[in-house]
Amino acid sequence: MNKRVKxxxxxxxxxxxxxxxxxxxxxxxxxxxxxxVTETVGEMVLELEGTDExxxxxxxxxxxxxxxxxxxxxxxxx
Numbered sequence: 104m105n106k107r108v109k110x111x112x113x114x115x116x117x118x119x120x121x122x123x124x125x126x127x128x129x130x131x132x133x134x135x136x137x138x139x140v141t142e143t144v145g146e147m148v149l150e151l152e153g154t155d156e157x158x159x160x161x162x163x164x165x166x167x168x169x170x171x172x173x174x175x176x177x178x179x180x181x
Contacts, residue, residue, distance in 0.1 A: 105152050107136070108162065111171040112145035121168055122149070129153065129161040148175060 112121070117140060126133050131153040138147040151158055165172050 104155055104158060105150055106158050106162075107148065107150050107175040109173045109175050110145075110147045110149060110165065111173075112147070113169050114143050116169060117145045119168075121165065121170060122147075125161045125164050129157040129164065131157055131161045 110122075122133055125131060131151050134150040134152070136148040136150055139145070151161065153161065162172050
């Protein structure tokens with residue numbers, strides 16, 4: 104299954120390997136569609152591929168770390 108999400112990273116997480124850790128821990132393949140990083144915030148649109156259960160766990164992990172996760176509807180092809 105694929106999900107497209109918009110992630111907003113607070114300043115203290117910009118240099119952390121949060122996406123890499125989530126991908127390894129929950130067997131999710133991320134595909135970066137768009138990214139923008141400044142000194143104070145990071146924004147990224149990702150397409151995530153994995154099982155429904157792993158995607159849910161991965162998204163919960165990101166939220167627990169302080170990343171704002173918004174689902175992007177529409178243009179995901181399965």
